[in-house]
Structures are given as structure tokens and as C-alpha cells.
Amino acid sequence: MERLEIEIFLTLAEELHFGRTAERAGVSQGRVSQTLAKLERRIGVKLFERNSRNVALTAIGEQLREGIEPAYRRIQEEVARATAAGRGITGMLRVGFSGAFTGDLVLQVADIFSARHPGTELQIQQVQISDPYGPLRAGDIDLQVTELPIDEPDLTVGPVLISQTRALILPSAHSFARHASVSLEDLAEMTLLTVSGNVPAHWVEYHAPRQTPTGRPIPQGQAIIYWEDVLSLVLAGKGVCPVSAAGARYYGRPGLAFVPFRDAPPIEYALVWPSARETARVRAFVQLSREFVESRGGPSAVVDTI
Structure with missing residues (x-):
């Protein structure tokens, strides 16, 4: 069997649909039919039963698929392995x-x-x-x-792989937790958790600023080392923290609220x-x-x- 015959046969055995098989193989639907007819003439038996509604493997077709598929997949894996080695990817x-x-x-x-x-x-x-x-x-x-x-x-x-709306995580009992959104100016009325360690100053200023856009000071709270500390500190009422809006799905729990900013750039x-x-x-x-x-x-x- 030629490579294209093997690929078309195995793809059709998986899809049981001539149109999808043609799309995956990158050939016309007529080419799929021609290749299958040629293969069936060579073997001397039908490999698929098909009508206007259904396509199904015959018993001989299923036997052929079970026989050649593992070997073909192994060949593909070895070719991929050799290609990766040649490119320095292994x-x-x-x-x-x-x-x-x-x-x-x-x-x-x-x-x-x-x-x-x-x-x-x-x-x-x-x-x-x-x-x-x-x-x-x-x-x-x-x-x-x-x-x-x-x-x-x-x-x-x-x-950039992820871009998310910036939100504020705060205790659900906090007055701003009932707001539909918050502003960067609102941070002047809260205590903002910050980050300690080997963190660039421009990064800290972007995510935990000391001033609002109009220059009002933002009270600084406890510095965190591990992200998980944020959840405990916010729950304890020790401060608030800007986070990605996706945090509501991943870190949401009773006692925490996630309120989106209406005027802050996204977190990327x-x-x-x-x-x-x-x-x-x-x-x-x-x-x-x-x-x-x-x-x-x-x-x-x-x-x-x-």
C-alpha cells in the first residue's frame, strides 16, 4: 500500500465520512473515493459498506485496520522523533x-x-x-x-498568551464588595497588599502602586512572598489585592469578592x-x-x- 492509501483508509475508518476524510487528508472527496476503489480492487473485497446515509467498515476492513494501524502509528512516531532530533528539539x-x-x-x-x-x-x-x-x-x-x-x-x-480584565479581590464584607466595579482612585480608601522579595520596582508599581493616577497615596499593607498568602490575608481583612478576573473562578471561596476595575489596563x-x-x-x-x-x-x- 502507498502512503496516501494508508492515510486515506485509516482516516476514513476513523471518520466514517468522505467529506471529513478529504478535509483531513488535504485532497478532494473524489480522490478519496478513487483511492478507496483502487485499494478495494487490489485487495479484491469491499472494505467499507456505504450508502447515502452511512459509511461502515466491513469485517475485512476492520481486520485490515487493526493490522496496519499500530505499525503506521509507530512509523509516524519514529519519523517525528527523528525530525525532532534533527532540529534539536529532543x-x-x-x-x-x-x-x-x-x-x-x-x-x-x-x-x-x-x-x-x-x-x-x-x-x-x-x-x-x-x-x-x-x-x-x-x-x-x-x-x-x-x-x-x-x-x-x-x-x-x-x-502574550492570556489577557484578562483586572479585578480587585477583597473581603465580601467590605463596602466596595457591593459595587459593580471599582476605580484605581478607590484604592486610596483601602489597604493594598504589596509584594516583597526580588521583584523589579516597575513590576510592583504596575500591580501594587503607591499612588492613584491623581497622586493620592494608597495605604500599603503586608508584603506577600507566596501568592497563596493573598487569600488568607484578604479573608482576614488585612488588605485587598489586584488580580486577574479569572481568579474568581480559580480562587473563589466564601468570604471573598472579586470586583472588576473600570479604568485599569488588563493583566497580561x-x-x-x-x-x-x-x-x-x-x-x-x-x-x-x-x-x-x-x-x-x-x-x-x-x-x-x-
């Missing part, structure tokens, strides 16, 4: 993430990446908010999905990696991540699909 890739929904995105992309590049091994780990670029620079991870802004000369910022998450250690594996993961996000409607819609 080996270990360590990917970091900063929060629950970025972790979900990374894990879904990683599953596809592993299937597409059988010679790779992926390790996924969370990066703490108090040292967002430390693991990258130490070589503990190869790339990560993290919050913008990033202004680091030694790091390359890749595509992008891939980032050390410029000096960019590899074929990193580039392949970045490209697949971009394709995955685009297939799910783009950065503003992807969280709703994962």
Missing part, C-alpha cells in the same frame, strides 16, 4: 508558570508538545511571585508564562526566557503555545476554554 524542557490558570494553559500545551515531539520530556513547576525571574536566571527552568510588564535586558519576551501574561539560552525546544514550545492560544480565540478568550 531532551528536557522545563516550563514555569505563575498562577493556577497559567498552569492549566502550560499543562495543556505541554501535553500536545509531548505528543508532537516524542523525544522530549517536560517538567512543569510554579514560580513564586517573590522571585519571578530567579529560576530562569539560575537555569532551573527554560521558559515560563508570567505577568507583564517585563523590562529585563537579559530576557526575551514572547507572545506572556512567555519569557533567557535570551542567551534560547534553544530549538524553546522556540518550538513558544510556537505551539501561540498556535494553541489562537485556536482558542486569542489571549482574551483562552482562559474560558481551559
